[in-house]
Amino acid sequence: MNILIIEDEKALAQELELFLTKNNYVCEVCYNGSSASEKIAVNLYDFILLDLGLPDYEGLDLLKEARQTNPEAACIILTARAEVNDRVIGLDLGADDYLAKPFSLLELQSRMQAIIRRKFGVPQNVVDLDGFLVNLTDRTIMYHVNPVNTITKKEFDLLAYLLLHKNRTLTRAQLGEHIWGSVINDDYDSNFIDAHIKNIRKKLSAFAPAEWLETVRGLGYRIKTNA
Amino acid sequence: MKLQTKLTFFNAISKLVIVTLFVLLLPGVIENINKSYTDDRLIKQKDKLLEIVQQQGIKTYIDGDESYGSYLPLKEEYISLDVAPPKYHLDTIQNEKRMVEQDTIDYRILSHTFKVGKKNYLLEIGKSTESIGETTKPLQNIAFQILIGMVLLTILADQAFSSYILRPLNIIIRTKLVSKKFPSFTAYKQVRTTTSDFQHLDISIHKMVEAIEKAFQKEREFISNASHELMTPISIMQSKIENMFEQDDVADETKLRLLEMQKILYRLKSITKTLLLISQIENEQFLREDKTTTAELLQELYDEISIRLQDKNISLVLLVTDNVELININKFLLFNLLFNLVNNAIKYNRTDGEITVSARWHNGRYQVSIADTGIGIAEEELPHIFNRFKKMKKALSQDSFGLGLPIVKSIADFHHIDISVISVQGEGSTFTLSLPPGTINAAL
Numbered sequence: 044m045n046i047l048i049i050e051d052e053k054a055l056a057q058e059l060e061l062f063l064t065k066n067n068y069v070c071e072v073c074y075n076g077s078s079a080s081e082k083i084a085v086n087l088y089d090f091i092l093l094d095l096g097l098p099d100y101e102g103l104d105l106l107k108e109a110r111q112t113n114p115e116a117a118c119i120i121l122t123a124r125a126e127v128n129d130r131v132i133g134l135d136l137g138a139d140d141y142l143a144k145p146f147s148l149l150e151l152q153s154r155m156q157a158i159i160r161r162k163f164g165v166p167q168n169v170v171d172l173d174g175f176l177v178n179l180t181d182r183t184i185m186y187h188v189n190p191v192n193t194i195t196k197k198e199f200d201l202l203a204y205l206l207l208h209k210n211r212t213l214t215r216a217q218l219g220e221h222i223w224g225s226v227i228n229d230d231y232d233s234n235f236i237d238a239h240i241k242n243i244r245k246k247l248s249a250f251a252p253a254e255w256l257e258t259v260r261g262l263g264y265r266i267k268t269n270a
Numbered sequence: 271m272k273l274q275t276k277l278t279f280f281n282a283i284s285k286l287v288i289v290t291l292f293v294l295l296l297p298g299v300i301e302n303i304n305k306s307y308t309d310d311r312l313i314k315q316k317d318k319l320l321e322i323v324q325q326q327g328i329k330t331y332i333d334g335d336e337s338y339g340s341y342l343p344l345k346e347e348y349i350s351l352d353v354a355p356p357k358y359h360l361d362t363i364q365n366e367k368r369m370v371e372q373d374t375i376d377y378r379i380l381s382h383t384f385k386v387g388k389k390n391y392l393l394e395i396g397k398s399t400e401s402i403g404e405t406t407k408p409l410q411n412i413a414f415q416i417l418i419g420m421v422l423l424t425i426l427a428d429q430a431f432s433s434y435i436l437r438p439l440n441i442i443i444r445t446k447l448v449s450k451k452f453p454s455f456t457a458y459k460q461v462r463t464t465t466s467d468f469q470h471l472d473i474s475i476h477k478m479v480e481a482i483e484k485a486f487q488k489e490r491e492f493i494s495n496a497s498h499e500l501m502t503p504i505s506i507m508q509s510k511i512e513n514m515f516e517q518d519d520v521a522d523e524t525k526l527r528l529l530e531m532q533k534i535l536y537r538l539k540s541i542t543k544t545l546l547l548i549s550q551i552e553n554e555q556f557l558r559e560d561k562t563t564t565a566e567l568l569q570e571l572y573d574e575i576s577i578r579l580q581d582k583n584i585s586l587v588l589l590v591t592d593n594v595e596l597i598n599i600n601k602f603l604l605f606n607l608l609f610n611l612v613n614n615a616i617k618y619n620r621t622d623g624e625i626t627v628s629a630r631w632h633n634g635r636y637q638v639s640i641a642d643t644g645i646g647i648a649e650e651e652l653p654h655i656f657n658r659f660k661k662m663k664k665a666l667s668q669d670s671f672g673l674g675l676p677i678v679k680s681i682a683d684f685h686h687i688d689i690s691v692i693s694v695q696g697e698g699s700t701f702t703l704s705l706p707p708g709t710i711n712a713a714l
Contacts, residue, residue: 052502058509065516096498123501124494126555145505145539148512197577211516214529216536226574227547227606227677228613238580261526 044159046090048072049079049105050121051097059092062148076100083109088116090155093138095122095129103136110137117158121146147217150224153207170206171270172255175247179203186250193246197222201239205256205266214263240264274429274436281428282421289417296413300406305378308402309363312380312395319349319393320384328386345370346401348377354392359383365399378402438463438472446475486553493549500542507535544673548658551603551680558685560601563714564629564638565593567601571608571627578613582621586612591630595711599685607681608638610674611701615642618699636710639702646695655691685709 046068050056053074060070068090073079076097083091083105091109095102102122109118120133123144130141139162140154160168160180168179176185182199184191194202204221205213215236222236240256247253257265271279322330331338331351341348348370354360360381368377377396384391438461445459458480461472511532514520520528550556568588579586596604608627615625623643630637647655656679659672678701682689686706693699 052506054506055502055509058506058513061513062509062516123498123505126490126494128555144501145508148509195573197573214532216532217512220536223574225602226609227544228610228674235578235581238577242577242580262529 044068044089045087046070046092047079047082047086047088047116048092049076049097050092050094051075052094058148059151062152066152076102076105079105080108083112088113090158091116091118092151093118093120095120095133096124103132106133106136106138117155117162119151119154119158147220149204149208149213149217150221153204153221156207170268172206172253172266172268174251175253175255177202177206179206186247189250191247191250193249194243198239198243198246201236202243202256202266205264209266209268212259212262212265218264236264273439274432277432277436278425278429282425285421285424289414289421292417293410293414296410297406300409301403304402304405308378308397309380312363312378312397315349315395316380316382316393319395323384323386328389328391332391341370345373345375346398348394348396350394352392352394354383354390356388356390358390358392360392368396376400435465438465438468442468442472442475446472446479489549489553490555493546493553493555497542497546500546504535504539504542508532508539511535541673544677548673548677548680551684554684556600556603556684558598558600560599561595561597561711562599562601562604563593563595565590565714567596567605567608568627568629568638571605571612575609575612575616578616579625582616582619582623584616584619584621584623584625586625586627589626589628589630591628592636593629593714594636595714596705596709597711598709603681603684607678607687607703608640610678611640614674615640615644615699618642618644620644623698635704637702637704639700641698641700643698646697646699647691647693648695649693652691652693656689 044067046063048056048059048063048070050059050072051074056072056074060072063070071082071086071088073082076099079093079097080100091113093102093106093109097105102120106118106120109116117139118137120129120138120141121144122129122133122141130143133141139158142151142154167181170177170179174187175191176187178184182203184194184199184202200222201218204218215234218236222239240258244253244256247256255267257267259265332353335353337353338351339348340350348368360383363378363380366377366379367374368379369375376399378399379394379396382393384393441461445461458476461468463469463472511528514528515525568590572586572588576586612625612627619625619642625643626639626641628639628641656675658676679689681687682703686708688704690702690704691699692702
């Protein structure tokens with residue numbers, strides 16, 4: 044997958060590039076609007092990550108250009124501007140998603156996966172975890188032929204997020220941000236993740252012990268799998 | 271009451287009072303006029319008679335000791351001339367009764383004694399008081415009718431005039447005050463008026479609006495810039511830490527320290543986001559165009575927050591006695607308001623405690639209240655709980671930065687929701703939200 048990263052903050056652009064390259068995307072980086080405009084006009088991309096706050100270019104204009112020259116590309120707006128209307132305008136202009144800075148790289152990847160599933164219609168995406176069949180498309184879990192229907196929406200969100208970043212330790216803060224991202228509240232410790240994990244384990248263990256859902260001592264949680 | 275209505279009302283009342291007073295006083299006035307007019311006439315008649323007596327002699331009327339008397343057929347006037355005793359002297363005008371052919375009639379009588387030769391005579395000229403007073407009633411009626419007509423006419427004229435003269439004020443109120451939706455201002459449009467007070471008012475309002483608009487604009491720019499300047503570095507640091515976690519050559523010990531850094535960064539991020547949110551709310555950057563129902567909103571809240579009850583085994587009861595449709599609200603903000611209140615109710619609760627969220631009509635207002643069985647709030651702290659960064663003494667050990675209730679407050683203000691708090695230390699607190707009528711569409 045080809046990605047164009049348009050971000051004037053070099054340090055951030057580099058981290059984005061590093062992270063996405065590691066996750067097998069092919070990245071190109073632009074640090075300003077005019078070079079981005081040229082690149083959009085010439086090349087075709089699967090993803091365009093667009094920072095709205097460019098010093099030399101109105102970010103939303105760039106989005107319009109991208110819609111014309113790269114109609115197939117999925118656009119994700121990244122912005123640190125706190126204009127409430129930006130989100131609505133951006134989505135109206137055809138952006139596929141909108142991430143407010145500061146965002147987690149894991150969240151970015153999760154959004155990109157969701158767009159891929161939506162746009163490119165990935166066939167049934169089922170992962171086998173020691174007999175637990177997690178269907179990411181239908182959002183269901185089966186243990187062999189038995190449905191595990193005690194799992195709540197939030198719990199599935201957690202599992203899916205861990206599964207998307209499988210074999211990688213996710214901290215409570217990262218999981219908490221994914222689950223409660225839209226809630227503005229006054230806590231900064233996400234201990235409630237532990238309660239969620241405990242519940243998930245309890246519900247799964249009614250069928251079989253879910254050893255693949257690991258606690259990484261002092262750090263967080265991880266799904267370990269070769270699947 | 272509108273100024274114009276008040277003015278018209280006052281004008282009408284004052285005029286009516288004056289007219290009534292006048293009409294009531296009228297009989298007395300007319301009577302007075304009649305009396306002096308009658309007296310005048312009686313005196314003139316007396317003078318005329320005396321003149322005749324002087325020119326033609328008393329014999330014209332009286333011969334010898336006879337008396338002279340004459341009256342009109344209906345007896346409304348009479349004249350009598352008598353011989354009076356020599357020393358008798360009289361010169362009066364007064365009301366007296368006289369018997370004329372078996373009829374006793376009230377007369378206004380002029381009595382006058384005069385001498386002709388050696389003889390003393392008494393002259394009486396009378397006019398019946400009935401004939402004097404008979405014009406009073408019709409006069410009063412006519413006066414009353416004319417005056418009422420005039421009053422009505424002037425009221426109409428006043429109404430028309432005040433409506434004309436107050437028109438600029440109405441325009442100012444209608445276009446510049448009532449329909450004003452902060453912070454969306456339109457360009458200044460001068461209200462045409464020759465009344466200098468209104469011109470002054472118009473200009474002053476315009477200047478104030480302009481000043482407010484500038485302040486809003488400035489704050490909006492500040493929020494946007496501050497947000498950009500604060501969020502970008504946090505974003506870079508967050509990405510760097512996340513990428514470092516991924517590196518294979520990072521030792522576990524380093525990872526733990528990275529985790530600490532990440533936690534602190536999240537804290538910074540959370541504070542910054544919250545402060546910016548409060549500024550945005552106060553800067554009116556959110557819309558109030560969503561609708562939902564109380565039951566739906568509270569159910570969503572329950573789904574989101576129920577996991578947090580588990581730790582202390584707290585039971586949460588939702589009591590939607592009256593479910594209503596909420597309109598003209600911002601769902602995201604209202605959800606956050608409730609989330610923060612219930613989250614606090616959990617945080618400050620005891621193990622095995624209870625939380626009751628109820629929604630119902632109470633004394634004509636729709637109220638949502640959140641009652642907990644927690645530690646409560648000390649009385650001296652109650653007035654400060656909505657202040658930013660103000661932490662309650664007992665809450666110091668909690669992982670929060672004292673912005674939960676300030677968010678609640680600013681969201682409530684944004685929706686014109688009244689918040690009241692009742693708290694008993696050691697027993698619990700109850701936060702009650704009274705929603706304004708404009709946000710309630712219909713009972714369900």
